[in-house]
Amino acid sequence: MRIPKLPLAVAGLSMAAVLTVGWQVHAEATRATFPALDKLVHYTTVKRGDVTEHIMTTPAAIDAVKNRQPIPAGTHFVLVDYREGKVFRYFVMEKGQGWGADYDERRRTGDWQFQWFWPDKTINTAENTARCQSCHQSQSGAEYLFTGSRIPRFNGTPIE
Numbered sequence: 331m332r333i334p335k336l337p338l339a340v341a342g343l344s345m346a347a348v349l350t351v352g353w354q355v356h357a358e359a360t361r362a363t364f365p366a367l368d369k370l371v372h373y374t375t376v377k378r379g380d381v382t383e384h385i386m387t388t389p390a391a392i393d394a395v396k397n398r399q400p401i402p403a404g405t406h407f408v409l410v411d412y413r414e415g416k417v418f419r420y421f422v423m424e425k426g427q428g429w430g431a432d433y434d435e436r437r438r439t440g441d442w443q444f445q446w447f448w449p450d451k452t453i454n455t456a457e458n459t460a461r462c463q464s465c466h467q468s469q470s471g472a473e474y475l476f477t478g479s480r481i482p483r484f485n486g487t488p489i490e
């Protein structure tokens with residue numbers, strides 16, 4: 331049996347157009363920048379099925395957490411998401427003085443902003459970083475971090 335291809339292709343195209351418009355509404359740059367990865371320390375690894383996540387931050391942030399001090403402005407946290415041994419994407423959080431004021435209170439995550447970068451370090455403009463914030467808001471008592479509580483045990487070997 332021959333399946334008529336054209337109407338399906340057209341339907342597919344218009345669906346793609348609808349989705350693209352939807353994404354563009356949410357696409358956003360934030361203040362979070364891509365950091366110099368060689369200045370960061372890999373303090374923990376999280377494995378989820380086929381995904382291996384290396385989580386890293388600055389030596390100054392590690393010291394701050396160990397000394398129960400606030401994490402300094404200018405700090406990056408990066409989650410490097412590896413799939414099949416290759417970088418699939420980078421999730422970045424960066425803290426900046428007064429950056430929380432960019433968002434209303436319901437969305438705010440302290441002074442942290444978020445971004446999703448592809449391996450070529452361009453941002454994923456299809457992502458709405460409000461989603462990152464809404465999940466990380468649950469960690470408001472822990473600097474909006476899920477793995478910050480591992481830092482006090484870190485002594486040079488990434489904690490698994």
Ligand code: HEC
Binds near residue numbers: 457462
């Ligand atoms: C559904 C909840 C959820 C969403 C949405 C989410 N995260 Fe996370 N994030 C986590 C969890 C849980 C971890 C801890 C690592 C793990 O368990 O995989 C984490 C870890 C991180 C870390 C490492 C620091 C830390 O908190 O431990 C960064 C950086 C990060 N996420 C950035 C992002 C960015 C950027 C986005 C949006 C593009 C995002 N996250 C969306 C739940 C979420």
